[in-house]
Amino acid sequence: MDGFKHITERSAMAPTTEQMLDNAYLTARAALIGDQAVDPAHGNPLQGGTVYLATADDEGNMVSFIQSNFKGFGSGRVVPGTGISLQNRGWSFSLDPEHANALAPGKRTYHTIIPGFITKENQAVGPFGVMGGYMQPQGQVQVVTAMIEDQLNPQAALDMPRWKWTTGRTVEVEADFPNHLALALARRGHKIVKVADSISFGRGQIILRDSESGVLQGGTEPRTDGAVLPL
Secondary structure: OHHHHHOOOHHHOOOOHHHHOOHHHHHHHHOOOOOOOOOOOOOOOOOOOEEEEEEEOOOOOEEEEEEEOOOOOOOOOEOOOOOOEOOOHHHHOEOOOOOOOEOOOOOOOOOOOOOEEEEEOOEEEEEEEEEOHHHHHHHHHHHHHHHHOOOOOHHHHHHOOOEEEEEOOEEEEEOOOOHHHHHHHHHOOOEEEEEOOHHHHOEEEEEEEOOOOOOEEEEEOOOOOOOOOOO
């Protein structure tokens, strides 16, 4: 099934042969073999595709940055001499002229690249982001609320269990999401689904600058690779 889905002229393949033959990917595919027959389905060796970066210096300069390749390999165009593939988030437009996101000259398309930035009284506080498709706005609301309302530091805010609305009345929650809150939501009519794998609940990074001392504090996502690095 992987062959039917991905294999073609090598230069035109979205996943590379190295990605398809990666030991970790092959191990995950082999783990699907069990005692009962199932309908075979192709896998996706292109895991991820979005990277969020927050940076700040002692002069007060700050950057909130997302690089994201959508639909496998982005636009398919690479900046010469860099190896950087350009994104194609313009994909999300509609060809229905009555749709709010209808394609039109000079019109920016709805998408989920949302590098965030916090300011207070027109002064920079810090860059932040929670990448992960349509989890981005939901994750950003949760970490900002945790910092402002619950007075948590950036790392504690990122560590908190998250929820994710998916469709209709269905809300997914992480395995360590407080059970009494999940039950309360269920009593209000939500369909609550506990999910064991946390990777779909966003991957965030945060830097905040103390307005008085200028000290920078950072937090990094526990659900995926990430780091806070002083340079």
